Amino acid sequence: MVFLALMAQARDPVAMSIGFSAVAGVGSLVAGVQAALMFAPADEPALELLLASPRPAAYLLLERLIIVVGLNTLVAVLGAVFFTRLFPTDTFVDQLVRWFAPMIAMTGLGMWISIITRRSNYGMLIVILFSGAMLFGGAYVLIELFELGWLIVMYPPLDVLTPDHYLINRVFLTAFGLVLIALTFWHIREPEHLIGAAHTAV
Amino acid sequence: MNTTLSQFGGMIRYEMLMQFRRRAIIVLCVFFLVGALGLTTLIDSQRSVVNRIASVRFDGDTTIITTIDARTQEEYEQHVDNTQNFIPRWYAEVDFLVVQSTFEAFNVLAPSLMILLIAIMPMLSETIPLDRQFKVRELLDTMPLPRVTYLLGKLVSVWIGLMIGIVVVGVLYGIYVASRYGALDMWTYVRYWLFLMLPCSLIGAGYAVIVPTFAQSRRGGVLVGLFLIPLGVYIAITVIAGTYINNVFFNRNNVGELNLGYQDLVARMFSDTFTAFVPFIPLLLIVGIVMWAFLRFRAAR
Numbered sequence: 001m002v003f004l005a006l007m008a009q010a011r012d013p014v015a016m017s018i019g020f021s022a023v024a025g026v027g028s029l030v031a032g033v034q035a036a037l038m039f040a041p042a043d044e045p046a047l048e049l050l051l052a053s054p055r056p057a058a059y060l061l062l063e064r065l066i067i068v069v070g071l072n073t074l075v076a077v078l079g080a081v082f083f084t085r086l087f088p089t090d091t092f093v094d095q096l097v098r099w100f101a102p103m104i105a106m107t108g109l110g111m112w113i114s115i116i117t118r119r120s121n122y123g124m125l126i127v128i129l130f131s132g133a134m135l136f137g138g139a140y141v142l143i144e145l146f147e148l149g150w151l152i153v154m155y156p157p158l159d160v161l162t163p164d165h166y167l168i169n170r171v172f173l174t175a176f177g178l179v180l181i182a183l184t185f186w187h188i189r190e191p192e193h194l195i196g197a198a199h200t201a202v
Numbered sequence: 203m204n205t206t207l208s209q210f211g212g213m214i215r216y217e218m219l220m221q222f223r224r225r226a227i228i229v230l231c232v233f234f235l236v237g238a239l240g241l242t243t244l245i246d247s248q249r250s251v252v253n254r255i256a257s258v259r260f261d262g263d264t265t266i267i268t269t270i271d272a273r274t275q276e277e278y279e280q281h282v283d284n285t286q287n288f289i290p291r292w293y294a295e296v297d298f299l300v301v302q303s304t305f306e307a308f309n310v311l312a313p314s315l316m317i318l319l320i321a322i323m324p325m326l327s328e329t330i331p332l333d334r335q336f337k338v339r340e341l342l343d344t345m346p347l348p349r350v351t352y353l354l355g356k357l358v359s360v361w362i363g364l365m366i367g368i369v370v371v372g373v374l375y376g377i378y379v380a381s382r383y384g385a386l387d388m389w390t391y392v393r394y395w396l397f398l399m400l401p402c403s404l405i406g407a408g409y410a411v412i413v414p415t416f417a418q419s420r421r422g423g424v425l426v427g428l429f430l431i432p433l434g435v436y437i438a439i440t441v442i443a444g445t446y447i448n449n450v451f452f453n454r455n456n457v458g459e460l461n462l463g464y465q466d467l468v469a470r471m472f473s474d475t476f477t478a479f480v481p482f483i484p485l486l487l488i489v490g491i492v493m494w495a496f497l498r499f500r501a502a503r
Contacts, residue, residue: 033428043335043421121324121424122229128320128431136313141244 021155023079024099032106036123051191101173108180213355231367238314258293292464303383319406319434326410327427331417397472415493
């Protein structure tokens with residue numbers, strides 16, 4: 001975030017195009033990657049022991065989710081403070097509003113992909129490629145070719161989206177992330193399913 | 203020597219089978235193919251609204267450019283003064299539509315290569331750490347398997363698997379593009395895959411396999427892969443910018459290059475690719491030696 005802010009001040013074209021969405025973009029990308037690494041059944045040591053104990057596996061996931069969201073919130077707050085000092089036209093609250101919805105969406109995406117594929121590298125890969133696609137032309141493709149501006153996850157061009165579309169976009173992203181997080185918790189409710197008793201995974 | 207060779211062959215065979223069983227290479231190649239096809243389809247929707255140059259011919263100091271109107275599909279001619287505009291000579295030597303279609307395919311393949319290299323890093327970085335995670339390392343330590351054979355076996359098995367996957371993607375993508383764009387300059391297309399896409403991916407995969415040797419678990423390997431992503435992007439940018447873009451786009455306006463023929467231009471493009479790769483090959487070798495020393499050190503501890 002600091003790097004992007006300094007680049008934007010130096011009028012670097014890529015950093016300028018990201019502009020005020022740097023906190024949102026970097027924050028949600030990092031959250032997504034961390035979420036992907038949070039819980040992958042194939043990499044979890046002694047999962048059988050954990051599942052045999054009276055403590056549900058969901059607690060483990062919840063604890064890690066709290067740590068990931070908490071740490072990211074802290075970093076986003078620091079980033080927002082830094083950005084608002086460099087670019088006073090954008091308020092602290094604007095930065096956090098812009099960051100929150102994609103952070104939830106990417107966290108949900110990273111967690112869900114890692115759980116269904118059982119491996120963290122798939123979740124991480126999808127989060128990184130998704131962020132990259134959004135950065136390099138994703139917004140343009142969604143708006144110009146499909147007229148689906150409300151689907152943009154990061155770096156929404158604020159001069160193109162109307163306030164109504166922006167609101168729909170934020171609500172959609174938050175709901176998308178929450179649904180995926182809920183699906184992840186739903187997916188780990190069955191111990192045998194989680195261990196992979198029904199199939200071999202390496 | 204025979205034992206080492208049979209160990210090496212066995213490692214390649216079984217590790218490659220394992221790569222396919224873990225589906226890492228299959229996922230990578232499917233991802234790459236779907237990405238390239240998606241980008242092609244997106245660009246194709248814009249392609250139909252852009253006027254296309256059908257042919258270029260020189261007549262003294264004038265260049266006559268025949269263009270197809272995107273809306274009416276009718277041809278019209280434009281006369282351009284050569285003394286005021288730099289028009290490369292090779293424009294008149296080739297079937298312009300065929301060359302244009304081929305380079306439009308390359309325009310899609312260049313960013314797709316970057317996506318592939320980004321994907322290769324976390325996907326293949328678990329190859330060696332998994333042996334430690336599944337406690338196979340201890341078993342391997344009880345066998346007379348030299349560490350060089352082990353590292354090379356891992357590397358070559360991934361390379362062969364990836365090579366098979368990329369060749370399949372190249373063939374399928376070629377068929378798709380030819381069906382949408384029409385005829386391609388096939389020899390240039392094949393060389394593009396052989397001299398640019400394939401070596402670039404193999405070098406990226408080399409780093410992804412060798413660098414995480416020190417990681418103790420799959421998660422550790424994946425994290426190392428995450429930090430290798432910038433290297434993958436750097437390899438792709440260096441190779442693409444240094445060869446394809448420099449030769450085909452920027453040299454158009456370079457007066458010294460105007461008389462370069464099409465075949466010479468393409469041949470130079472591919473020979474420059476090799477120059478762009480050179481720094482990454484000895485570096486990979488050095489990283490391999492460091493990791494071999496690390497394995498020896500760890501075993502001796």
